[in-house]
Amino acid sequence: MLKKFIALPLAALLLAGSVISASADNIGKTSVQIKTVNFTKVSSKKIKLKWSDGKDPMVKTYLLQRYNASSKKWTTIAKINSDGKKGNNTYSYTDVLSSSAPQQYKYRVNVKVSNSDMYKAVNGVSAYASNIKVCIDPGHFAGKNGGTYGYFEGDATLKIALEMRDLLKKEGIGTYLTRTDGNITVGGQTNVDDGNQLGARAKTAKANKCDMFLSVHTNANNANANGRDTVNQPNNLNKTVIFVNYAAYSRGANSPVVIAANKAGGYLTSVNKQLGIPTNAWQGLKSGKPYTYCTTVANETVETDAFIAYNDKVKQKGRVIFRSLNTRSSDYYAVLRTATVEGVPGMLIEHSYHTVPAFCKKFMSTKYVAKYYALADAKAIGQGYGFKTLSKLP
Numbered sequence: 001m002l003k004k005f006i007a008l009p010l011a012a013l014l015l016a017g018s019v020i021s022a023s024a025d026n027i028g029k030t031s032v033q034i035k036t037v038n039f040t041k042v043s044s045k046k047i048k049l050k051w052s053d054g055k056d057p058m059v060k061t062y063l064l065q066r067y068n069a070s071s072k073k074w075t076t077i078a079k080i081n082s083d084g085k086k087g088n089n090t091y092s093y094t095d096v097l098s099s100s101a102p103q104q105y106k107y108r109v110n111v112k113v114s115n116s117d118m119y120k121a122v123n124g125v126s127a128y129a130s131n132i133k134v135c136i137d138p139g140h141f142a143g144k145n146g147g148t149y150g151y152f153e154g155d156a157t158l159k160i161a162l163e164m165r166d167l168l169k170k171e172g173i174g175t176y177l178t179r180t181d182g183n184i185t186v187g188g189q190t191n192v193d194d195g196n197q198l199g200a201r202a203k204t205a206k207a208n209k210c211d212m213f214l215s216v217h218t219n220a221n222n223a224n225a226n227g228r229d230t231v232n233q234p235n236n237l238n239k240t241v242i243f244v245n246y247a248a249y250s251r252g253a254n255s256p257v258v259i260a261a262n263k264a265g266g267y268l269t270s271v272n273k274q275l276g277i278p279t280n281a282w283q284g285l286k287s288g289k290p291y292t293y294c295t296t297v298a299n300e301t302v303e304t305d306a307f308i309a310y311n312d313k314v315k316q317k318g319r320v321i322f323r324s325l326n327t328r329s330s331d332y333y334a335v336l337r338t339a340t341v342e343g344v345p346g347m348l349i350e351h352s353y354h355t356v357p358a359f360c361k362k363f364m365s366t367k368y369v370a371k372y373y374a375l376a377d378a379k380a381i382g383q384g385y386g387f388k389t390l391s392k393l394p
Helices: 002-024 153-170 195-207 256-275 302-312 334-341 357-365 368-384
Strands: 030-032 038-043 046-052 059-068 073-081 090-096 104-113 119-121 127-130 133-138 174-177 212-219 241-244 282-284 291-295 318-325 346-353
Touching (some): 104 119, 153 174, 212 334, 212 368, 241 256, 256 282, 256 318, 256 346, 256 368, 302 318, 334 346
Parallel strands (some): 133 174, 133 212, 241 318
Antiparallel strands (some): 046 090, 059 073
């Protein structure tokens, strides 16, 4: 019994000694890790990955790796030798995909060090990338469409859009913004809300190889609706309303935009409730399809009257809507109509009503409304394409 008692500690000491020895091999060595990999959608079948040459003096070879979710293994897809000189440049490699279907991958860059006596390699920090890109259009421009408590729709939509851009990047979805500050110059005009500039906004989606056009807005009602001042509407008017364009509507309920629109509406309604913003419930799709309303220019139809009644009426649930102009295949809203002509599926999200003071007060009193609206939108977009989403709602 005594020999057994002594042997166990000795074995443990010997094992510990081997661990200590292995650890000692790395004492004093500088860790080499690539922490950032950026991506750009080149086409539906090509993703360009980029990383800095800042570690060049310590690196012999860069190993670009892609994670296979089915096999749960990392595969090296490219080996690039370092020139050993730091020059504030970048390395790049274009990953050619097997198909043009929406695809999302994790990538990382590992290294082989140039001197194993001085450096030790550490696995690179992984990042998501995909072959999907979204055009985000922050509606209007600074100072446009005022509510109460100092709220302006044109300022709020930019806050939401900028937050959304950063969230989508984390999920590997590329973005293009029609504006990144209070002003917008497009179609030869600056800060003009007419058909020309609205259409020009949507044209940038195709020009920048985007798969989805998303116009960010908050809603309003007709003047003096519900017998009250236009911007002093009752709490029970508030709801989320999302319009999809014909390019999305015509592709059916399985269209990524229609899926994203329905999910976004549900998430935004939940966010409003969590933040204490009065809201009606979310009704979602009608038999798997958006609700439809039609308008004619010369004479509004019964269906149009029904839309206005829905939009301005209290106690109405939020919906996904396809609103057409003159014919069933032409969109009512200029930005969505042009996106359809350009062949880009799109949607316009009316997150809440800026004519309801309770919403304006909450938005202007905390940064979390814009943040959580962006979270809801980003999560819905990712799910629309069947991607893994990192956005967590409150």
